[in-house]
Amino acid sequence: MEAELKEMLTDLDTLKRSLPDNPSLHSSIDKMQLRVEHLTNLAKSAPGRRLKVKDMSAEVVDSNPYSRLMALQRMGIVENYERIREFSVAIVGIGGVGSVAAEMLTRCGIGRLLLYDYDKVELANMNRLFFRPEQVGMTKTDAAVQTLSDINPDVVLESYTLNITTLQGFETFMSSLKNKTFCPSKQGIGVDLVLSCVDNYEARMVVNQACNELNQAWMESGVSEDAVSGHIQLLIPGETACFACAPPLVVASGVDERTLKREGVCAASLPTTMGVVAGLLVQNTLKYLLKFGYVSPYLGYNALKDYFPTMEMKPNPQCSNAACLERQNEYILAKPARDAAAKAKKEEASEPECPIHDDNEWNISVLDDSEVLTTDVKSSDALPEGLVRELPSADEFQKASAHQDTTNSMDDLEDLRKQLDALNAD
Amino acid sequence: MEAELKEMLTDLDTLKRSLPDNPSLHSSIDKMQLRVEHLTNLAKSAPGRRLKVKDMSAEVVDSNPYSRLMALQRMGIVENYERIREFSVAIVGIGGVGSVAAEMLTRCGIGRLLLYDYDKVELANMNRLFFRPEQVGMTKTDAAVQTLSDINPDVVLESYTLNITTLQGFETFMSSLKNKTFCPSKQGIGVDLVLSCVDNYEARMVVNQACNELNQAWMESGVSEDAVSGHIQLLIPGETACFACAPPLVVASGVDERTLKREGVCAASLPTTMGVVAGLLVQNTLKYLLKFGYVSPYLGYNALKDYFPTMEMKPNPQCSNAACLERQNEYILAKPARDAAAKAKKEEASEPECPIHDDNEWNISVLDDSEVLTTDVKSSDALPEGLVRELPSADEFQKASAHQDTTNSMDDLEDLRKQLDALNAD
DSSP: OHHHHHHHHHHHHHHHHHSOSOHHHHHHHHHHHHHHHHHHHHHHHTTOOOOOOSSOOOOOOTTOTTHHHHHHHHTTSOSOGGGGGGOEEEEEOOSTTHHHHHHHHHHTTOSEEEEEEOOBOOGGGTTSSSOOGGGTTSBHHHHHHHHHHHHOTTSEEEEEESOTTSHHHHHHHHHHHHOOTTSTTSSSSSOSEEEEOOSSHHHHHHHHHHHHHHTOOEEEEEEOTTSSEEEEEEEOTTTSOOTTTSOOSSOOOOOOHHHHHHTTOOOOOOHHHHHHHHHHHHHHHHHHHHTOSOOOSEEEEETTTTBOOBOOBOOOTTOSOHHHHHHHHHHHHTHHHHHHHHHHHHHHOOSOOOOTTOSOTTOOBOOOOSOOOOOOOOGGGOOOTTOOOSSOOHHHHHTOOOOTTTBOOOOOHHHHHHHHHHHHHO | OHHHHHHHHHHHHHHHHHSOSOHHHHHHHHHHHHHHHHHHHHHHHTTOOOOOOSSOOOOOOTTOTTHHHHHHHHTTSOSOGGGGGGOEEEEEOOSTTHHHHHHHHHHTTOSEEEEEEOOBOOGGGTTSSSOOGGGTTSBHHHHHHHHHHHHOTTSEEEEEESOTTSHHHHHHHHHHHHOOTTSTTSSSSSOSEEEEOOSSHHHHHHHHHHHHHHTOOEEEEEEOTTSSEEEEEEEOTTTSOOTTTSOOSSOOOOOOHHHHHHTTOOOOOOHHHHHHHHHHHHHHHHHHHHTOSOOOSEEEEETTTTBOOBOOBOOOTTOSOHHHHHHHHHHHHTHHHHHHHHHHHHHHOOSOOOOTTOOOTTOOBOOOOSOOOOOOOOGGGOOOTTOOOSSOOHHHHHTOOOOTTTBOOOOOHHHHHHHHHHHHHO
């Protein structure tokens, strides 16, 4: 549009010079030239893209898009936040979960995103976050690149409009994952993590196959057809169960969404459930890449009950996937080396860093019906002056003292045991 | 821009008529007119807004923005989804949580949203979802209305650029909440729920005061300054603790973000944590308004451990808030009427509808380390043909059978009791 307006100015100039010497005609041309200049300014101000930044600054000014992320370092949550710019993440499926995951990673300043989808944006997608009505008809990958590059021009975006379940699609998928030009010195293949945000069994099995073959860690995500539950899962070839090791929690129906739609039936979806699942997925991704907190091997979300099941799954020695069996063997063979490394690391660390009850090996959460008033703050948890914690940490919840007046309290473990006895006696 | 281009066409027309009879001059004007028409088309095609729709249709076509939401009815999750168009929700604070909550409700097709904020969009906000770099400098309320009206023109949006903690701001806040013109026949005040998405103690106390005075249910939300935990809480005046009943989980520091920023310190924030909290908040809102699932009185989120504490808080008879004490008295006085209504409802229902162990009054979750294979599906849980559940319900998790080969299993309650005994013996 700016180019057209510039040509328009030239046209008016030419016209003015070829006009007879008539002041009223000339002033009318002058007026039009001013109007075109005004339109040029309007057109220029519309997009207002921000410029790329060379380094992530921790400076606290309104114009710094990374100040609130770099603050994670000062708060002691992440050791080196800026490392995020070295990472490449592949997102397969840019739908209700994948598009939001892509936006979150983009806003976090991830180095490079590879986006895979073959579908187009439809009005029927408007009940989930991210896509806008004016993008209807665009491919999801193109629409995503349009939005994401506006949000953060620092992120390298690669868009693959293809179906990974076709032979040709799978080949392009594999070669794009193996491309190491973004960070040639890094170990492994060309990406640091693959996120599966697809909506069907077949595509999940393809991601599983690719990651088993490439020995690449990935995370799986899903939302149920009734829109009120979802899950995320970390899969490390050889170390955890792969997607083929254990049948998924439901048997795949083998009926894809397009067939359903043709019959006048579609799955339900909610921006809330999709947003929560995307948030948990990218949170797990950040914890995995930037090495902080506990990376969940599996986390479910039951929205009707606000229930969040967790579990761990070991690989199945009878897995039907040949590449998985190869990775399992490699993992077993590498055990002595792993043990030695772990022992060396343990000896290196002079102070024991595990607080009592920090690890809870049975995955039992005692959800205490009591309000928690914390008085002592561990020194490692200290915050800068002027900042206070809004929630106690999970550790503090476990050593909570009951506050009788205003809460339904449950006194102690003795009580809990009696209640469990009663439950058992039913 | 379109208006300016139209005037430009008129100008060219006038000029043409006043020109001497010279074919070359006339053709140059014709050329310019074509160019302006082209620019007009360009300007028009940019927004591409969708038209309003009169009724929410369940028809499964790509052009229906509500098909995936109306599917919640067919799936038996929500009895009458379209009721959402009758509801008004006020969102106080259009920041990292409030803006995403507003987007989710807009995409869900909420009837009316009232948005309150006094702040402007800054580049430093770009690490959270929703706002875009080209909106920097706009007020958050204006920028939100711009984006939300494009996403869903069916939602009635009211924008209040004000600070509710000032005397004048509080008056406007109160009168806007009481305005019943949107749905005059409804009981209560003019809104169905207030969502507090503010980032400081003072503003929370103001929302608390307003809702206690108006006897209005509200939900509070918050994210910690280190960005890795958050919570949502439902507050019903007289029935649950109000924000003044129990000191919040942290004592307010009394230092607001602007002071911190001046000193070169800012709170950390992450789009993931904010997205999860917004998702849990709006999910609870949908469950509360559309009457499905369990509405959580309090739900915490500890991102480092993927731990989700829950609790309930009763009102404090010694609360310092006078309006809260009035609501508490009213609630106590209404107990006989409530009991009678509950009894009548119970007698009306011919079949008992509580499955065994559905309610877990101690809020203990036994997170079973096992994979669940469900074989029997309750008839009330039946899905349409071609659809299968991806996750078992929480009930099914509780009666889960262990699957030995591929999982770390924990056998039964007997085992759990032994482990608790051991824990107690420490």
